[in-house]
Amino acid sequence: MKRINLSSFYLLLVFWLYLFSSSSPAYSVPAQRLDDAQLAELIQTRMVEAKAPALAVSIVVDGKVKRFNYGSPDLQQPGENTVNTAYEIGSMSKAFTGLAIQILNEQGKLSLKDDIHQYLPHLNLLYQGKPAKLDIEDFLYHTSGLPFSTLAFLEIPSSKTVEQQLQNLNLQFKPKSHYFYASANYDVLGAVIEKVTGQSYHDAIATLITQPFGMSATVAVSGEETIANKATGYKIRFGYPVPIEAPIASNHVPSAYIHSTLADMEKWLDRLLDPTKLDPTLRRAIERSWQGNTRVPVNNNNSILYASGWLIEQRQGTYINHGGQNPNYSSCIALRPDQQIGIVALANISSNIILELCSDIDSYLHNQPYSDEVRDLFLFMDFIFSVLTAITMIIVVLVGLFIVLRIRNYRQQNNKLSLNWLDWGIVLLVPLIIAGIIYVSPGLGLGINWHFIALWLPSTLLIFITAIIFLVTLLTLNCRIKKKISHNKKGSK
Template sequence: MVAIVTASLLPIPGVADSANHETVSSLDSFVRQQRTDLGLPGLDVVVLSQGSVKFEGTYGNVYSGGPGVTLKTPFVLGSTSKQFTALAIQQLISQRHLALSDPVGALLLELGGAKSPFSTVTLAQLLSHTSGISEHAGREEFNPWPAVTSIQDESRRVLQSPPTAAPGEHFEYSNANYTLLGAIIEKVTGRPFEDALQVLVLGPLGLTSTTSDLELARSNGLAAGYYTWFGIVRVVTPGAMWPMGAPSAFITSTASDLTRLLQVHLGEPSGIAAATLANARAPLTRANQYSQYASGWFVRPFWELHDNNENSTDASLPTLWEHTGNTERSMSYLAFAPSLGLGVVVLSNYGLGTDQDKLSRFTEALLHKIVGTLDTPATVDPLVTAAPVIMIGLPILQLMMLAWLIFATSRPRHSRTGRWLPLLVGTLVTSGTVYFALFVVPNRTRAPIFDPTWWNATPDLAVSVGISLLAVLSWVALIAVWLIRRRTPLMEQKRSYDT
C-alpha cells in the first residue's frame, strides 16, 4: 500500500528547484524495485518534509500468507533502539538524578562497578562508545545460548570484561555500553527497564506502540523475521532476542510511532523539553573522519545533497542525524535534518546475512532519490556476491573429493597416477576449505569460528562451514587409514625379507 500524500515529494528550502524533485509515484517505483532487488519480505518507508508526511509506503506481509504490513506493524529495531535508551538517560540528567560526568563505579556499585576496570568510565563515555568496552563484549545478546539473560546479570559480566582502551581514548561501537546504561536506568528509577522507558520517554513522546516487551510486541502483530538461505530460499528463521539486549537492540516500534519521534526532533511539541532533546542530539565524540556520535545518533554532513556524495566535507551542508539498526532478522533506519524539516523512516523484517552493507546501500540511494541527486555507483564485494555459490559449492566439492579418494584407494588395480591424483587434488581443495573456514570467515564476520553469535546471524554460512570442516576431518581420517593400510604390507614384506 502506498499513500500519495502530496503530488510532489519535497520542496526542501535551499536544495533545488521543486520541479526537479522526484514525484511520489517515482519514489514508490524506486522503493518497489529496491525491495525486489534486496529480497525484503516486509517494508515500511515514511518520508517527512517540513515535518509533515509527504510519502508513506507499506509493502509485503507480516509473515507468509499473513496480513499485509501497515504503519502500525511492530518491527524489531536493532541499534536504533539506542536513541530511546539514551533519551531516557538525558531525561534523568534533566531531572538532576544523573550527570554526564557520573562514574560507573558509583552508579553500579552493587554489580561490582567499584572493582571493575571500567569504574571511572562516565555516562558520557557510555553514551558515546568511548568507554574502552570491546565490541566483542556486546555480542552476547546475540548468543543463542547466553550465560545470563537479565540486564543486571549481563551488566555484571560486562563490568568484569577486559578493556580494549583507556576511558575516552577512542571510539569503539559496542552494545555493552547501552546494556550498562539500561542497568543504570533501572538502578536510578527503581523500575524495570520497560517501565522506566514508558515513563521517561515513550509516554511523554506519545508513542503508543513502542515497547521493549517482546511478548507484548508479538501480541500486537510483530513482523516475523526472515532469512534468505544460500541466496535462494527466504523463510521465517528464529533469531536470538534476549531481555538484556533491550537497551541496545531489541526495542520494537512501528513506522507510525517513529514518524512521531522524528516530528518531535523536527520541532513538534511533546512532553519532553526541547532542551533535553537538544542535549540528546549534541555530539559527544568523533566517531570517524566523517561523523560524530551523540546520544544514540551519528551526526554528519548531509552529503547526499551533492551528486555522487561530492564535497562531503562542505561546511555549508546541513547536518543529518541518522542511525541504522539490524538484528539477525530485522533492520531499520532513522534519519532527520532539522534545518530542512526532512525525516526518513525505514523498517523491514529481514536479516542482512553475508551482505552486511545491504542496508546502507539502500538508505544512501533512498536519500539521493528523495532530494533528487545522483547516487554513487553501487559497489558490492566480489566475495559477498559469490557467497551463495561458495556456500553451496565448497561442501559439495569437498564431498566429491572424498568420494573420489574412496573410489581410487579401494581399487588395487588402479595405476599410481589414478591413486595419487585424487590425493593431490583433494589435498588442494581441503587446504582451500580450511583457509576459507578458519581465516576468511572469521576475518569477514569479525568473530572466531567457534563464536556462536555469528551462527545465528548467518546460519547458511554456519551450515556450509560445518559440513566442510566435517568433510575435512573425514578426508584426514581416510588418508590416515589409507597410509596405514599401505604401510602394513610393506612392513610385512620387510619382516619376511629380514627373516
C-alpha cells in the same frame, strides 16, 4: 558621521546575513518529488537488492507523509505489510535509551558527569589491569573503551545482570581517549535507567517516552512478550531468505531490541521534527540528545559526531541519522530538523542495503547522486560460502567414489580389507582435531564465539565448515585404506 555609521551598519548586516546563509544553506525539497515514480522505483530496487521479504518506508517533508509498504511480513503465510506491522528496530533503540538518559538529566535525577559507580557500584571495568574511572558520558558517546567482543555474550539470554556480565572486563583503550562503537555501552545505560527510575527498562521507556509521544505500539521487550503483528525475521541462505528466530536477551534490549511499527515511527518523526507538541522537559532533552561529542569525534575531520544514540553529520546542512541491524531485521532513520525532513525504513532481513536506504532517499530528495547499485555484505558472504560449499561437496563426491573404486578393485583381486580400531580411531580423531581448532579460533582472534557467528553470519558458513570436516574425514579414511592396502601387499610378498 551618522551617515557613515549607518552605511557601515547596513554593510555589516548584509555581511552577517551572507555569512549565515553560506554556513547554513537552506534546501527546500519540492513536494512533488515525494510522488515521483523514480522514488518508488529506488525503494523497490533496494528491497530487491536486499532480498527483503517486507519493507516499510515513511518520508515526511513539511508535515506531508508519504508511505511505501511492500512485500509480505511472512513468506510462508503471505499477508499485507501494513503500517501496523511490527519490526525489531535494532540499534535505532539507542536513540530511545539516549533520550531517556537526557530526560533524567533534565529532571535533575542524574548528571552525565556522574561516576558510573554511583548507579552501578559493582560494574568493575579495568584498563591495563587497574580499575577504570568512567562516567555516564563515556557510555553515551561510546568512549568507554568497551570492546566489540562484549556483543558476543550480551546477545545471549542470561540470568546475570549487565554488571555481572561485564565484571572485571579489560577495556581496549583509556576512557575518553577514542571513539569505538560498542552496543554494550547502551546496555549499561539501560541498567542506569532502571536504577534511577526504580522501574524495569520496559516500563521506564513507556513512562518517559512512548506514552508522552503517543507511541502505543512501541515496546521495549523483556524477551517474554508476544509482539502483535510482528513480521517474521529472515536471513539469507544459498541466495534465498529463510525464516529464523533469534533469541532476545533482556540485558541487550536498550541497545537493539525495541519493537515498533511504521505508524509509531511516524509519530516519532513528527515529535522530533516538531517538539512543540511536547512538554518543555522533553523538548530540552531532545535538543540535548542531538548535541554531538566534539571532544572525541567519530572521524578525524570532525564532520561526524556521536550524540545520544544519534550520528550527527554535516552534509548539506545538519543530517541526524542512525541505522539498526539485528540478525534478522534492519532499519534506518534520518532527520533534517531545519528542513523538516524525516525518513524511516523498516525491513525483516539483515542487510546493509537497508542501512543505507535513508541516505539514498535523502540524496534523491535533494537531487544529489546516489549509488545505482549497493552490494550487501551478507549476500556477498552467502555467495562465497555457497560456492565454496558446492566445490567442497564436489570434491567429497569424487573422493568418496575414489575410495569405493579403490576398495572394489582391491577386493576383486581376492583380497580382504578391514580396518582395525587404530585406523578408525585416527579417522575419527583427525576431523575432531580440525573441528576443535575451528571451534576455538574465533575466541583467539576476535574474542567472539560460535553462537555469535551462527546468529549473525549466513548459515552457509556453517554448512561449508560441516562439508570441510566431512571431506577431512574421507581424506583421512582414504589415507588409512591406502596404507592398509600397501601394508597387505608387502605382507603377501
